[in-house]
Amino acid sequence: MTPQRIAVKFFVSPDPGAAVDVEPFIGVFHRFIQQGALEGLLLDVADYAHVPEGPGVLLVGHDVDYAIDQTAGRTGLLTTRKRFGDLPLSEVVRDLLRKSLIAIQAIEQDEKANLRFATDVVTIQYLDRLATPNTADGFEAARRDIAPVFEKLFDGGCELSRAHGDDPRKPLSVSVTAKEVVAADALLQKLGGPAARTVARAPVQTDWDIEVDDLKALRDGGSDFVLVDVRETGEYETCNLGGQLIPLSSLPARIGELDSGAHVVVHCRTGARSSRAVKLLREAGFENAWNLRGGILAWIDRIDPTLTRY
């Protein structure tokens, strides 16, 4: 039966029992939200660092929560799926593992986070006392459901055992231990679906970034604004958004063509040139100039795939 919630926990490496200062994750998780670094709708960060052996710092999402969890004195990334419609449980678990591994990669790439994770041990918790009680039968049913997922994932085989004892008040938990260590990358490839970095939105480019969704909203809403394209003529001919073409190299000379009081959105191919253009404009007194984060490529990826990608 499908539980109310399901959670997976990967532990930090080399020693999950070592003391970890979780406070830097307040910044790390806020950055993940700013950058859209993880899939799905991310809502907020909750700081529980003051609670001993608690959820540490929690990144709250709409469907999925991520916590640098310290339950039982063992630090790890606890990823909790809160709603999953009618998907079969094995699919839910695969997706949850994928999301968790993507988050692990993002954390490992973050200098401030400074944590590494082991991917050969994972605990799965079934949070539902009614549908998935913590009983011997419950464990057998869970094992039947999810063993195939892990056997496929860990080539060298794995072992499933009941974790957290048989206290009926506690959630049913299964611990999976792989016989061979497989890196997060390789696990993610097996799980399929989009990988971390291509799903993520482009990183912040300026203090004045807007998203392609924001630009779309401006256009759809009939707002009064000027779209400036700072690419070269040849690029413009390949594909364009109908903006006013002022290549970056000629912007200083042609800046007078633009009204410094106007609402200006600047784009290029990836957001790099337009970042410089926006800085130039801001310095010249344009108080309402914005950079299209990710450029026309982001627009093509997320709004209009019919345009030519180059």
Next chain:
Amino acid sequence: MSTSWKQELAGRMDAAWADEIDLFEGQIGLRRQGKLEDRIFAETRLRRGVYGQRYDNGKRADGIAVRALPYEAKPTKGPDTLWDAPGMQRIKIPYGGVSSEQLEVLAALSEEYSDSILHITTRQDVQLHFVHIEDTPDLMRRLAAVGITTREACGNSVRNVTACPLAGVCKTEAFDVSPYASALMHFLLGHPDVQDFGRKFKPAFSGCEHEACGLVQMHDAGFVSRVVDGVRGFKVVVGGGLGTVPHQAEVLSEFTPVEEFLPQIQAVARVFARLGEKRNRGRARIKFLVAKLGIEEFRRLVAEERKTIPYDSRWTDFLDDLPRTGGEAPRPAQALDAGNLPEGFPAWCASNVMAQRQEGYAVATVNLPLGDLTADQARALADIARRFVGENLRTTVEQNIVLRFVSESDLPALYQALRRVGLAAPGAGTIVDITTCPGTDTCKLGIASSRGLAAQLRKRLGEKSAALPEAITGLKIKISGCFNSCGQHHLADIGFYGNSRKIDKRTAPHFQVILGGQWTHNAGSYGLAMGSVPSKAIPEAVDALTEAYAQGREKSESFQDWTRRMGKRNVREIIKPFMAVPRYDEDPSFYVDWSDARDFTVGDLGVGECAGEVVSLFGIEVVKAESQAFDAQVALEEGEPDAAEDLAYRAMLSAARALVRTEFIDVTEEPADIVKEFKARFFDTERFFDKYAGGKFGQYLLARHTEPPARVDGGEASRRVEESLLFIEAAHSCEARISAAVAPAA
């Protein structure tokens, strides 16, 4: 095997409670189909304790800009409250009494529907955060099956009935108030006479007058136990409250026998429902009605009302068999064996343990950081309670949990059991045991991070607490995230409430410092505002204040007496060096709140939902006027007529500006501009005029502005202060009339 909680728990819930939950589930379905109006649905869910949470309007500042949170388009669950946005569930715990079984259910609920954290509030409730509305019916069923209801945990009704957590074991109480608190809760729950209030109504019980525990003086209704000529009864007080305008409760009756206290409170409820303000939420608590009528008239009305209420056998039925409010002590009373005590035990024992009236038994306090405990800790605590104290657990208004009836000989073993699960922090009731509201973490009204500041202070003070003199460790710190006082900052030695200041187009989080409030005598007097300090400088300001007190106090002078003797001005000098905010390029950390990483903003502040309340722009701005008027009264008391007169004038200007800003947002802060706009828009048009007094109140400001007094004496200042209070009152009425006129017909 059951496939739903409704089926599983059928027959294990109170039938009426089960029906109500089914009804609520039906209403959720109707609202999803758009068949129920959003305002009605909002009040419905609030009355079931289902609250909104920060960012549920779908807007959130991520540190760079305010972004829309792209929730699916669904009907809202209240005005501007998105369906899928997570919310808070408040769970009433009458008189704080909670059993092991109930704790276990709460733990399970926190894991399955929330974030595995139980939060104890300043009114002995439990709150779960990040809860999805569609999970709430099952959550409520599982609570109902163990005797807990969330009914009227929010909304304009009778909120949780609180009581001193030591009731029944305290050495100085007249008698145990818990059964009476329980009786009041059951009598008023869902009672027809409490459904038509303009605002919430909070009752509290205390066993003794001089102690803090019940805080009855700050409650809408308070009951202090008394025995007169062998008869049990209560001293009953009404009309207390904190909020932006704190009031001390007034005595309704010096002695009401227990046979009479339920009908009497019923009469109070009926008077409040009939005469209390309904339209202007900022004036709707019973404290305003009591202040307006005067306590004598209020008392007379209650007595009249009492005569008209038809007899109800429930008034006295409970007296024959008082509600059971605690289990038997499972362990025999035995003295502590002083030999071979575990490490850390003496310190914990000194701050967290208190002898009971019952010889050989003690109360042990579990000092929870910021009122939080995990699901695992809650289960462990349930086991510990079973082993040592049976059902004798209580939540406290200081956001802790106490274990009662611990045999003194068991204290070391209890300490070790608590320590194994991280629940043996010493310092209960001391300076590290900081009370705080949720603030910006989850509350829509929060301005600054009260919890972030509390965690920081707790950490810093905890590290050096062993070295602190007793004068300092005995102080109390309480923090609210905004002026709404949920953290009870008025009652602390050192209190704070969140606000913000603009510096060069950027905003920095600040806290207003409130000093010298009184916790004892049931919150017998309130603290005074000393000025705003940036959040990031508060820890240093606390160090400076506490050190100055420790060094400057005379003998055993209390902090309150010390601040009074020093005077507001001298105390202000102590915190003044911490008031400056460095420029952003010098130190950007001042522009980021505690427990946060984003540049601070108040741009995503939501609309409050406290009791369905809508806090308007006017509501937010008039607070400034009220605090100036408050300061003016203080100055008057301190014999500073010039300052008092000037503050009173400024208070009128602020109130006038708040009104003007509802129509003309860009009005400057220049007195001349404010008066000009106020006169043209509200005075000359007679919109400010009172039905009876005409232009009298408006004239107060105009006259004072045109002709400032050449010399101010006490009488003049006193009149000005009085005028400012009336002017603010008139501004509230004016705003209420205008917003009523523009509001769509209900």
